[in-house]
Amino acid sequence: MAPPPRFITPAGFARLRAEYEQLFASERPALVETISWAAGNGDRSENGDYIYGRKRLRELDRRLQHLSRIMKNARVVDPADQPDRDQVRFGATVQLADEDDQRRRITIVGDDETDASAGLIGWSAPLARALVGARVGDERAVRLPAGEKWYEVIDIDYPDL
Incomplete structure (x- = not known):
């Protein structure tokens, strides 16, 4: 197989x-x-x-x-080819705000190219899985070892064609 x-x-x-x-x-x-x-x-x-x-x-x-x-x-998978650009999908760069209004920018990439210090999060990571399908303004809960944390999607961006 x-x-x-x-x-x-x-x-x-x-x-x-x-x-x-x-x-x-x-x-x-x-x-x-x-x-x-x-x-x-x-x-x-x-x-x-x-x-x-x-x-x-x-x-x-x-x-x-x-x-x-x-x-x-x-x-x-080229993120520039993403037809539905108003939802978080593979290759999206997402600006998030947590409960304390701390903002961060992440890009959802393949698991073999992750680099958390550069904001590159693998698509199978808990944060990425929670965000897939979200739109601007949506809030998503992420289960982390330290407990549950809520994030709001502020902006979604994809590379240009």
Whole structure:
């Protein structure tokens, strides 16, 4: 059975592809060269360059495999193509106000491109799930570990076509 698609924005997919290409085309060949050089120096049991290089190569290969799996299952969804722009959907940038009138701006993106410090919230996060389908002026409750919190949707924005 195929894994479910991983929704991602075009910008998020481009970042993943750029990381993959940088690791595969630049970092991995340089590391293989270092390991080869270190292996030629003789005793490998106490050769720090060889031991560290092999460990780093395994980590790098795991990351490349992970990125490859994500990109294979990725389903790129362009928020600019969203026909219903008055509701919160995938790719929407939403301005929220909480009970204390503290405002924050978030963008709902794929789970593989989240960055809470930049306001990028994964679409399966509790806050995003609570907001999907909301319109300007709607209030939504979000269940958080610290308790329930209410948010009002102040503004909804999508990228231009």
